[in-house]
Amino acid sequence: MRLRAILVLGLFCLPLLGMAQERGDVASHGSIFGGYSPLNNNSKTFNGWDAQGTFNLTRNFGITADFSGTSRQLAGISFAGFSAGSQQHIYNFLFGPTATAYFGRSSVFGHALFGAARSSLGAGVTIPIIGGISAPLNTANGFAMAFGGGVDIGLTRHFAIRAAQVDFLRTNFNSVDALAAGLTSSLGSNNQNSFRYSGGIVWRW
Numbered sequence: 458m459r460l461r462a463i464l465v466l467g468l469f470c471l472p473l474l475g476m477a478q479e480r481g482d483v484a485s486h487g488s489i490f491g492g493y494s495p496l497n498n499n500s501k502t503f504n505g506w507d508a509q510g511t512f513n514l515t516r517n518f519g520i521t522a523d524f525s526g527t528s529r530q531l532a533g534i535s536f537a538g539f540s541a542g543s544q545q546h547i548y549n550f551l552f553g554p555t556a557t558a559y560f561g562r563s564s565v566f567g568h569a570l571f572g573a574a575r576s577s578l579g580a581g582v583t584i585p586i587i588g589g590i591s592a593p594l595n596t597a598n599g600f601a602m603a604f605g606g607g608v609d610i611g612l613t614r615h616f617a618i619r620a621a622q623v624d625f626l627r628t629n630f631n632s633v634d635a636l637a638a639g640l641t642s643s644l645g646s647n648n649q650n651s652f653r654y655s656g657g658i659v660w661r662w
Contacts, residue, residue, distance in 0.1 A: 483562050484615050484661040487512045487519065492619060492657015496527045496547065496626070498640050498649065503527035503547060507622075507655040511555050523551040523570050523603070525653070543580040543594070547640075549573075549601050549626070562611025574601035574628045578637055597634035602627050603653065615661050622655040
């Protein structure tokens with residue numbers, strides 16, 4: 458009778474042990490992400506990068522710092538080694554909470570991030586032998602926030618591929634600066650809505 462009870466208890470515990478092993482198969486103290494990140498606004502595409510670090514307070518809840526930079530060539534000419542053009546850069550510095558759900562080594566997450574955005578417009582020329590010379594034309598700072606999430610496909614305990622991260626990004630440059638940044642085509646609005654995609658490599662610890 459006692460042996461039967463032990464066997465029944467063992468069979469009951471096997472699924473729980475499997476679940477515990479599955480939960481422990483992913484390093485979940487935090488993560489660092491880096492990858493390619495285009496920004497789309499009013500059919501205009503800025504290409505760039507996104508770097509993100511998350512420190513988990515619990516297994517499923519953490520605090521994220523997100524830094525990204527994108528740029529777009531506005532105009533340019535080149536001839537016989539000489540070139541001239543103007544380029545727009547947008548940087549975002551965001552912080553906020555992140556919630557994560559794990560499915561084996563893979564995970565799904567969502568976040569709400571808040572911080573600041575910086576826009577800079579510059580022009581430059583490239584001269585053979587001398588090299589490139591550039592000068593800033595306009596810079597602006599504004600409030601920014603991003604709401605979104607993504608999917609990480611686990612490869613090992615510590616590494617994953619971020620298949621997709623999609624964010625709705627709102628910036629609050631004044632209308633003149635937004636027009637100079639290429640984030641709007643007319644004056645009158647101090648809010649700019651963009652969508653950002655990110656994909657790359659995740660390291661977990």
